[in-house]
Amino acid sequence: MLLSEKQLSLIEQIGIYHESNGMQPAPARIMGLLMVADSAELTFDEITEALNISKSATSNAINLLLQTNLIEYTTFSGDRKRYFKLKISSWREGFTRKIDDLTGFAVLLRQVSEIRKRENSSSNEDLKDCIGFLDFLHKKLPFILEEWDNRKA
Amino acid sequence: MLLSEKQLSLIEQIGIYHESNGMQPAPARIMGLLMVADSAELTFDEITEALNISKSATSNAINLLLQTNLIEYTTFSGDRKRYFKLKISSWREGFTRKIDDLTGFAVLLRQVSEIRKRENSSSNEDLKDCIGFLDFLHKKLPFILEEWDNRKA
DNA sequence: CCGTTAGTTCATAATTTACAGAACCAAAAT
DNA sequence: ATTTTGGTTCTGTAAATTATGAACTAACGG
Numbered sequence: 001m002l003l004s005e006k007q008l009s010l011i012e013q014i015g016i017y018h019e020s021n022g023m024q025p026a027p028a029r030i031m032g033l034l035m036v037a038d039s040a041e042l043t044f045d046e047i048t049e050a051l052n053i054s055k056s057a058t059s060n061a062i063n064l065l066l067q068t069n070l071i072e073y074t075t076f077s078g079d080r081k082r083y084f085k086l087k088i089s090s091w092r093e094g095f096t097r098k099i100d101d102l103t104g105f106a107v108l109l110r111q112v113s114e115i116r117k118r119e120n121s122s123s124n125e126d127l128k129d130c131i132g133f134l135d136f137l138h139k140k141l142p143f144i145l146e147e148w149d150n151r152k153a
Numbered sequence: 154m155l156l157s158e159k160q161l162s163l164i165e166q167i168g169i170y171h172e173s174n175g176m177q178p179a180p181a182r183i184m185g186l187l188m189v190a191d192s193a194e195l196t197f198d199e200i201t202e203a204l205n206i207s208k209s210a211t212s213n214a215i216n217l218l219l220q221t222n223l224i225e226y227t228t229f230s231g232d233r234k235r236y237f238k239l240k241i242s243s244w245r246e247g248f249t250r251k252i253d254d255l256t257g258f259a260v261l262l263r264q265v266s267e268i269r270k271r272e273n274s275s276s277n278e279d280l281k282d283c284i285g286f287l288d289f290l291h292k293k294l295p296f297i298l299e300e301w302d303n304r305k306a
Numbered sequence: 307c308c309g310t311t312a313g314t315t316c317a318t319a320a321t322t323t324a325c326a327g328a329a330c331c332a333a334a335a336t
Numbered sequence: 337a338t339t340t341t342g343g344t345t346c347t348g349t350a351a352a353t354t355a356t357g358a359a360c361t362a363a364c365g366g
């Protein structure tokens with residue numbers, strides 16, 4: 001597989017994006033590669049070669065991405081190779097996960113709200129405010145997705 | 154300053170949350186401490202002692218948090234100490250930053266869309282879809298915040 | 307002007323992470 | 337039956353990240 005300068009650059013940028021969201025470098029690059037490659041489906045060896053990483057790095061990274069539901073693979077009878085591709089639904093899941101992450105934080109904030117001793121402090125209001133917004137957002141999310149689906153249709 | 158078991162536990166949990174969002178351990182704990190402490194405003198030394206970290210760790214962490222606008226401080230005349238507290242607006246900023254982050258990703262995806270050679274592939278549709286959603290979301294954000302403000306009032 | 311307070315900066319030590327390379331393994335091909 | 341393919345697993349290690357402690361500084365206080 002031959003990658004253009006632009007492709008390589010985008011792989012890095014996408015990689016850095018995912019790194020900044022907590023992903024390890026190798027899996028992050030694989031996400032980039034599967035995104036920009038001319039083919040939607042790549043084999044283990046194609047990934048290893050394209051990114052110039054070791055087989056062990058590829059193995060670990062791929063298994064991590066499979067576990068976190070970001071990629072999947074198909075096989076063809078009479079061909080032992082697995083063909084990896086991005087999971088179509090992953091961007092949608094990724095978005096909801098981002099919001100769910102906030103919701104998890106709201107759970108913590110609620111606990112803080114219960115135990116915190118700050119009589120007549122404005123920070124109590126701020127905290128309730130923040131929790132309220134996170135709740136609001138969580139309830140709103142399905143409607144936002146629905147609105148998007150309707151808009152498309 | 155004396156912290157209860159529950160407070161210490163919440164500091165850790167909040168710390169881990171912020172770490173998972175890319176923050177370093179020490180600043181992440183400080184965020185937790187300022188959240189759960191009985192007083193909303195803590196001095197440099199109180200932070201150092203409460204978290205059992207060195208002065209340099211405190212110094213670096215505090216400056217990082219100040220730079221990223223997550224905390225602020227007040228002073229009192231005749232008192233050289235700074236009193237650090239969470240920035241009230243920071244949760245709101247934090248949220249918009251999270252969305253802006255997605256928008257930045259959309260910029261990358263647009264570049265992918267331009268150069269990617271995948272004739273008659275369904276993944277092209279998926280990509281356009283994803284970009285479209287991110288745009289939709291970005292435009293929607295101000296209205297969501299507005300709706301929240303109105304709901305409160 | 308000497309000591310104390312409230313930090314900052316620097317060198318370095320301690321972890322942690324992430325990867326490479328080699329050994330390994332099971333299924334299929336020869 | 338043994339070789340090849342398509343990986344996985346297991347150290348070892350280089351690099352990056354974080355924290356420490358000591359030295360430093362600037363401002364104020366007596």
